[in-house]
Amino acid sequence: MPEPSALRQRVTxxxxxxxxxxxxxKEQGLRPLGxxxxxxxxxxxxxxxxxxxxxxxxxxxxxxxxxxxSLVARLEQRGHLERRAHPRHGHVxxxxxxxxxxxxxxxxxxxxxxxxQQIGLELGDETTRLVALLERxxxxxxxxxxxxxxxxxxxxxxx
Amino acid sequence: MPEPSALRQRVTxxxxxxxxxxxxxKEQGLRPLGxxxxxxxxxxxxxxxxxxxxxxxxxxxxxxxxxxxSLVARLEQRGHLERRAHPRHGHVxxxxxxxxxxxxxxxxxxxxxxxxQQIGLELGDETTRLVALLERxxxxxxxxxxxxxxxxxxxxxxx
DNA sequence: GATCGCATATCAAACGCTTGACAGCATGTA
DNA sequence: TACATGCTGTCAAGCGTTTGATATGCGATC
Numbered sequence: 001m002p003e004p005s006a007l008r009q010r011v012t013x014x015x016x017x018x019x020x021x022x023x024x025x026k027e028q029g030l031r032p033l034g035x036x037x038x039x040x041x042x043x044x045x046x047x048x049x050x051x052x053x054x055x056x057x058x059x060x061x062x063x064x065x066x067x068x069x070s071l072v073a074r075l076e077q078r079g080h081l082e083r084r085a086h087p088r089h090g091h092v093x094x095x096x097x098x099x100x101x102x103x104x105x106x107x108x109x110x111x112x113x114x115x116x117q118q119i120g121l122e123l124g125d126e127t128t129r130l131v132a133l134l135e136r137x138x139x140x141x142x143x144x145x146x147x148x149x150x151x152x153x154x155x156x157x158x159x
Numbered sequence: 160m161p162e163p164s165a166l167r168q169r170v171t172x173x174x175x176x177x178x179x180x181x182x183x184x185k186e187q188g189l190r191p192l193g194x195x196x197x198x199x200x201x202x203x204x205x206x207x208x209x210x211x212x213x214x215x216x217x218x219x220x221x222x223x224x225x226x227x228x229s230l231v232a233r234l235e236q237r238g239h240l241e242r243r244a245h246p247r248h249g250h251v252x253x254x255x256x257x258x259x260x261x262x263x264x265x266x267x268x269x270x271x272x273x274x275x276q277q278i279g280l281e282l283g284d285e286t287t288r289l290v291a292l293l294e295r296x297x298x299x300x301x302x303x304x305x306x307x308x309x310x311x312x313x314x315x316x317x318x
Numbered sequence: 319g320a321t322c323g324c325a326t327a328t329c330a331a332a333c334g335c336t337t338g339a340c341a342g343c344a345t346g347t348a
Numbered sequence: 349t350a351c352a353t354g355c356t357g358t359c360a361a362g363c364g365t366t367t368g369a370t371a372t373g374c375g376a377t378c
Binding site: 038070089092 | 364365366367372373374
């Protein structure tokens, strides 16, 4: 018996709306740079771990390898990143940012940082608390869903 | 100059991951019912405001009318909801849940409620604080992005 | 050294959603 | 009454993604 009036009290609903709103504002800020949010995420992920393979990157971002492939193809075509053959694995292609890509990422990150700062300005000290609470939610769900999704944790081997 | 190690401190990044994790676990729980998350959201929205029109529903959920149309078509085909002609507007189609749809929603809501409760159990008193913080983030971004996105606030007239 | 298992990358097809455009109905105004 | 405007619903095209399947290359086991 779902109570309509109780909907706005739900954590997951607030979470969805907040994420939606933030995503929208990010996209709005990145548009002038000709960059979509997934592009930014991809560039940032490669920046965090240069030489990453496409499949590994897909796991980092929580999307399918094909989605990464299309993003990579587009960004490579624009000269923002380049694919090099793996020294040992002939089949694997390592991904690196070009200087142009790094410059673009700098601009994009300025936009994102500004949004971050604005939120930090609004929430003040409670920002860290919000992050901590979100992390607890993540840890809670991580147990039962076997979905790989994370940032550079302990540099697993990518020989 | 994006610092990779600083990524996990970012609010928006934690927000994205948390939303992703919750969405994944929801989808996992709803799968046995043959229901996707958007379907559930649609059913719940109609349950909250019976007789809603498709376009109005689209604004409630923050998606386009076409997306709603395809969802409605599918759910109507399965007999979960029905479309009736508006008494005055001949063109408008009011949406109502069938008994079958209500029963399905009951089951689906049990799944979602369980997830909610589990989060509430983990966070305890801080649950309300988390919701409050998320609401503040939403309000912050609502100013600059003119995207309609909300729940039944003050029952605007739908003559 | 040969074979099996695993991972990567790519292709093809299908799905869902968005954008853009159009027609129908109702209301408000000249 | 006639017309303009706004909202609704639908069609068509395009984009991005997921799913499924296939081929290739590396490493481990026998």
